[in-house]
Amino acid sequence: MSVPADTLARSSQGDRIRGTAFYALLLVSITIGFLLLGVLLVDVVRKGIGYVDPTLLGEPNSSDPNEAGAGPAIRGTIYMMLLLLVMVVPLGVGTALYLEEYANRDRWYNRLLEINIQNLAAVPSIVYGILGLAFIVRGIGLGRVLLAGAVILTLLVLPTVIVASREAIRAVPDSIRQGAYALGATQWQVVWRQVLPAAIPGIATGSILALARAIGETAPLLLVGALTFVSVNPTLLGSFTALPVQIYQWIGRPQEDFRLLAAAGIIVLLAILLTMNAFAIWLRNRYQRRW
Amino acid sequence: MPDMESAAAAPVRIAGVDERVLAEREERVSSHRRDVLFDVENLRVSYAGVPALKDVSLEIYKNFITAFIGPSGCGKSTFIRCFNRMNDLIPTAAVEGTIRYHGADLYGPEVDPVEVRKRIGMVFQKPNPFPKSIYDNVAFGPRVLGWKKNLDERVERALRQAALWDEVKKRLKASAYSLSGGQQQRLCIARCLAVEPDVLLMDEPASALDPISTTAIEDLMHELKRDYTIVIVTHNMQQAARVADMTAFFSVDVDEEHDRRTGILVEYDTTPTIFTQPSDKRCEDYVTGRFG
Amino acid sequence: MRVTFQEELDQLEATLQEEGELVLRALRGSLNALAQQDVELADEVIAFDDEVDDHYLGIEEGIQSLLARQTPVAVDLRLVLAVLHVNLHLERMADYCVTIAKLTKLVHDSPADETLMEAFEEMGGRAEQMIRVALDSFAERDLESAETLPELDELIDRANRRVVGHVLSLGSDQEKLEWGLRMIVVSRCLERIGDHAVDIGEQTAYFVTGEFREFTDASH
Numbered sequence: 162m163s164v165p166a167d168t169l170a171r172s173s174q175g176d177r178i179r180g181t182a183f184y185a186l187l188l189v190s191i192t193i194g195f196l197l198l199g200v201l202l203v204d205v206v207r208k209g210i211g212y213v214d215p216t217l218l219g220e221p222n223s224s225d226p227n228e229a230g231a232g233p234a235i236r237g238t239i240y241m242m243l244l245l246l247v248m249v250v251p252l253g254v255g256t257a258l259y260l261e262e263y264a265n266r267d268r269w270y271n272r273l274l275e276i277n278i279q280n281l282a283a284v285p286s287i288v289y290g291i292l293g294l295a296f297i298v299r300g301i302g303l304g305r306v307l308l309a310g311a312v313i314l315t316l317l318v319l320p321t322v323i324v325a326s327r328e329a330i331r332a333v334p335d336s337i338r339q340g341a342y343a344l345g346a347t348q349w350q351v352v353w354r355q356v357l358p359a360a361i362p363g364i365a366t367g368s369i370l371a372l373a374r375a376i377g378e379t380a381p382l383l384l385v386g387a388l389t390f391v392s393v394n395p396t397l398l399g400s401f402t403a404l405p406v407q408i409y410q411w412i413g414r415p416q417e418d419f420r421l422l423a424a425a426g427i428i429v430l431l432a433i434l435l436t437m438n439a440f441a442i443w444l445r446n447r448y449q450r451r452w
Numbered sequence: 453m454p455d456m457e458s459a460a461a462a463p464v465r466i467a468g469v470d471e472r473v474l475a476e477r478e479e480r481v482s483s484h485r486r487d488v489l490f491d492v493e494n495l496r497v498s499y500a501g502v503p504a505l506k507d508v509s510l511e512i513y514k515n516f517i518t519a520f521i522g523p524s525g526c527g528k529s530t531f532i533r534c535f536n537r538m539n540d541l542i543p544t545a546a547v548e549g550t551i552r553y554h555g556a557d558l559y560g561p562e563v564d565p566v567e568v569r570k571r572i573g574m575v576f577q578k579p580n581p582f583p584k585s586i587y588d589n590v591a592f593g594p595r596v597l598g599w600k601k602n603l604d605e606r607v608e609r610a611l612r613q614a615a616l617w618d619e620v621k622k623r624l625k626a627s628a629y630s631l632s633g634g635q636q637q638r639l640c641i642a643r644c645l646a647v648e649p650d651v652l653l654m655d656e657p658a659s660a661l662d663p664i665s666t667t668a669i670e671d672l673m674h675e676l677k678r679d680y681t682i683v684i685v686t687h688n689m690q691q692a693a694r695v696a697d698m699t700a701f702f703s704v705d706v707d708e709e710h711d712r713r714t715g716i717l718v719e720y721d722t723t724p725t726i727f728t729q730p731s732d733k734r735c736e737d738y739v740t741g742r743f744g
Numbered sequence: 745m746r747v748t749f750q751e752e753l754d755q756l757e758a759t760l761q762e763e764g765e766l767v768l769r770a771l772r773g774s775l776n777a778l779a780q781q782d783v784e785l786a787d788e789v790i791a792f793d794d795e796v797d798d799h800y801l802g803i804e805e806g807i808q809s810l811l812a813r814q815t816p817v818a819v820d821l822r823l824v825l826a827v828l829h830v831n832l833h834l835e836r837m838a839d840y841c842v843t844i845a846k847l848t849k850l851v852h853d854s855p856a857d858e859t860l861m862e863a864f865e866e867m868g869g870r871a872e873q874m875i876r877v878a879l880d881s882f883a884e885r886d887l888e889s890a891e892t893l894p895e896l897d898e899l900i901d902r903a904n905r906r907v908v909g910h911v912l913s914l915g916s917d918q919e920k921l922e923w924g925l926r927m928i929v930v931s932r933c934l935e936r937i938g939d940h941a942v943d944i945g946e947q948t949a950y951f952v953t954g955e956f957r958e959f960t961d962a963s964h
Binding site for chain 2: 342343350354358
């Protein structure tokens with residue numbers, strides 16, 4: 162019994178039109194997005210490329226745009242990143258491990274903890290700034306120092322790191338844990354020798370992405386005391402500044418040249434961001450487990 | 453008998469049969485005593501108060517292969533996990549009754565589950581090698597036990613016992629995931645053997661494997677039972693028939709009133725008996741494939 | 745692969761061949777007892793049948809266990825079924841030897857007829873030869889050799905047909921007649937032993953070729 166060819170033909174014309182229209186809509190969305198980004202980038206690069214030179218990278222700020230640089234600001238940003246790394250990764254991974262491996266989900270305090278972490282991720286960064294000013298700068302009297310800035314940023318990105326780490330830890334299949342337990346390993350041994358090593362690529366990727374977000378934060382840093390005119394290199398307990406803050410300060414100046422300088426600063430900031438993100442993606446692709 | 457003896461039997465000649473092998477097997481079979489290794493009494497396992505398995509009593513004998521068979525949901529996996537206290541890892545699980553191992557209660561107050569698992573190893577249904585090298589997989593057990601010396605020898609010995617050494621000896625540093633399914637399962641067996649247990653528990657060890665790998669694992673079990681006691685759960689009856697010395701048939705007891713299904717032990721006997729003349733009709737229905 | 749299974753199959757065959765050897769010994773014993781009209785030897789043959797029965801039952805049990813547990817297929821299944829049948833034939837042959845021994849005992853003090861005794865020695869010798877050929881061709885999986893069995897059976901069948909005529913010619917003496925009638929049964933036993941040997945040959949053919957077929961012989 163043969164099937165007539167026309168029963169295999171598409172039955173509805175309207176369906177095809179809808180399909181095409183939908184596809185077109187998607188293309189338009191992508192185009193708009195890329196177009197906007199492209200315009201911004203091109204504008205910034207056109208304005209700032211002339212000012213990207215060793216002066217920018219090395220020299221401290223000055224009232225003369227030709228001699229002004231973002232040296233201390235760049236150093237401040239880098240030092241803060243390092244401090245951030247050292248503080249947020251152990252805290253974040255530790256919390257994630259506790260929640261995934263040790264916490265009993267039925268207990269109220271654990272459930273409360275989970276809800277809190279999810280909420281913290283949504284808090285605007287300026288609120289962290291205010292909190293930092295109240296409790297860390299004034300409350301414990303640390304003052305307007307680099308360390309304070311780093312602590313604030315740590316709290317800011319901590320929820321992100323916790324969530325990313327939890328995902329990575331959860332992605333480790335339970336069969337691995339079962340296999341390790343069945344060999345006579347204690348819970349500590351299972352977590353330290355099997356779960357954590359297997360989750361590291363995911364944790365690393367998540368941490369780098371969190372750091373990349375922190376790099377661009379300006380508002381909390383301003384509140385906590387990043388100065389806009391710093392001529393010395395930052396130290397742990399000394400006054401400091403960061404690149405976004407420096408850019409903000411330059412934009413506020415009347416001279417046109419400072420705006421171009423700001424654009425240059427943005428280019429540097431973008432370059433750092435892009436490098437970090439690219440590294441994170443490379444890490445993820447290289448070490449991602451296909452369970 | 454004068455004339456009968458003078459017409460003495462000529463030596464038995466069979467193409468390809470080694471008389472020594474036959475004699476050895478004869479001797480093994482006739483001298484096979486039953487030494488009790490596990491003594492289970494009135495075991496009951498519940499999850500969050502709902503019983504999954506009840507009233508189980510039997511003995512597991514040393515250097516025997518014992519198989520648990522039965523339809524799905526009859527609690528055989530739950531049961532086998534009681535022997536190495538893996539049910540402890542499930543917060544809602546509760547175990548009542550006793551299991552004696554070498555005479556001592558496995559669930560006694562002084563007993564550390566970690567110590568239990570060092571002596572009673574387990575191989576799982578889906579091969580679960582660690583995301584490490586072949587060497588590190590096998591070495592993991594000894595390392596967590598603190599056996600740092602002679603690691604190379606331990607690894608080699610375990611891999612030989614699992615009939616995997618020849619296939620991997622040139623690439624011990626390769627990832628465990630580069631092995632085929634059957635090889636991965638043998639790696640998991642080697643991993644268990646490296647901690648020198650008494651007992652090997654196998655929860656459907658070959659169900660995820662192709663027929664040739666399955667036969668390889670079954671042959672391995674025959675080899676291993678000389679030195680270890682093996683307990684296996686299998687939903688493949690024929691496998692139990694081929695491999696096991698003793699077979700336990702579990703079934704499901706349905707309580708219509710409370711809408712409860714609980715696993716129970718129906719019959720436990722030597723494998724030839726279970727598959728030629730089982731005493732319980734439910735067992736016979738199951739092995740003849742008329743169940744359900 | 746499946747080492748244990750192979751060992752079990754080998755064990756089964758070894759026991760079968762052992763049983764074959766026992767049958768040969770029983771046959772030789774019964775023939776000697778018959779020729780020498782030796783009651784003691786006849787008793788030994790009868791008692792000896794227990795050993796054959798032990799082997800028979802052991803093989804039966806072994807086959808039951810093997811079929812249940814190992815689900816043999818193809819050549820393994822044919823081997824097991826062939827062993828099952830050969831086992832039956834061997835056991836029947838042994839029973840016939842016992843019958844011969846019992847008959848020997850029954851008429852041991854009657855005078856024996858020389859010609860008939862010689863005929864029995866010939867038939868018995870041929871039966872022994874056939875059993876040996878049957879067992880060897882089974883062990884060696886030799887189809888050609890197995891196919892010679894119907895021809896060998898010829899001699900026994902012809903001799904058997906002549907026995908009745910010969911007994912009739914013994915005369916009308918009561919004792920001699922009784923003896924003669926018993927000897928007809930002995931002849932029948934030897935003829936049946938020959939037939940069972942041919943049946944064993946057919947099992948070899950089934951095992952090798954997978955076909956169920958009877959050997960054509962002169963009586964068809």
